[in-house]
Amino acid sequence: MSIRALRTLISVHRHGSFRLSAEAEHLTPAAVSQQMRNLETSLKLQIFERSQRTPKLTEVGLSLVSEASMVIAAYDGLADKVRSDNDISGNLILGAVPTTLTGLLPLALSRLKIRVVPGLSNQLLLQLDRGQIHAAVISQPEVLSHSLSFSKIATEALVLLVSASTKQIPPEELLRSQPFIRFNRDAIVGRQIEAWLQGQGISVKDTMELEGLEAISSMVAANLGISIVPERCITKSDQLPVKTVSLGKNAPTRTLGLVRRSNTPKVRIIGATETALSKAVELGSLQYIS
DSSP states (O other), rough: OOOHHHHHHHHHHHHHSHHHHHHHHHHHHHHHHHHHHHHHHHHHHOOOSSSSSSSOHHHHHHHHHHHHHHHHHHHHHHHHSSSSSSOSSSSSSEEOGGTTTTTHHHHHHHHHEEEEEEOOOHHHEEEEHHOOOOOOEEESSSOOOEEEEEEEEEEEEEEEEOOOOOOOOOHHHHHSSSSEEEEESSSSSHHHHHHHHHTTTTOOEEEESSSSSHHHHHHHHSOOOOOEEEESBBBSOOOOOOEEEEOOOOEEEEEEEEEETTSSSSHHHHHHHHHHHHHHHHHHGGOOOO
C-alpha cells in the first residue's frame, strides 16, 4: 500500500469513475485500475464492486476512503507538526478571485512565500475540494460544504462606477439610461449584482460582461458605460479617472474571506496568511508596502 494509491482512491471517490480520476491525476485509466487492484490485494479487502461497467465503491471501500483522507492529511502535515511555532515557512497554493489580485493580495502577501492561483469563487471551491489548492480568498458563497471553513476578511459595499465626467444624477436614473457593463455573472458578486437589479426593478442596457475589475474600470474611464462593482477594501495610488456613487441604503455588500478545508495540514501558514490579509485591510492602501 502506498500514499499514492490512497490519493488515487480518494480521487476515484471524488470523481465517480476511474476515467475521470485518471484525467484529474494525469494517469491512464489502466494505471488507476491497477493501483486499485494492488490496494485491494495488499489490504485483502474488496474495495470495489465490479459487476457493473463502472466499478462502484463497496461499503468497505467508502469506509476506507474516510480513513485514507485522515491518513493523507496527517502525512501532508508531518512537516508542519515538527516545525517550530515561529516558523511559518512552507509551500501554500492560494486561490484568489480577480478583484483581490491588484490590491489586497500584493499588500498582504509581500512577505510570505505563496503561489497564487486566480479564479472565480466557485471554480476555486472546486479546486479546493479536489486538493489542487490549499486555501482561497473568495466572495462568501450562500452555501458552503461542511468540510470547509470560511473566515471573514473584509466587507465591501457594491457601488456604481462611473467616469469622472459623469454628471451628478441619481444612480437609478444612470442605470436605466446609460450603457451597462456587467460584472461576470459566473462570479458570486456578479450574481449578487443581478439579484439587486432585479429586486430594485431596474432594467439595464447591457453592452458587455467582463470578469476583471481593472478591465471594467478601464471601460468605464473610456466612457463606454457604467458598472456596479465592489468598492475595494485596499486603495491604489494609480487610480483611473473614475468615481463611485453610492447605491443608497439598500446597497448590497459582498464579504471577502479565506476558505480552507477543515482538516487542512497547512494550519500555521494559512493562519499566517489570514493574519496578513486582515492587517492589509487595516492598512487599507498599497502605499504602506516598504
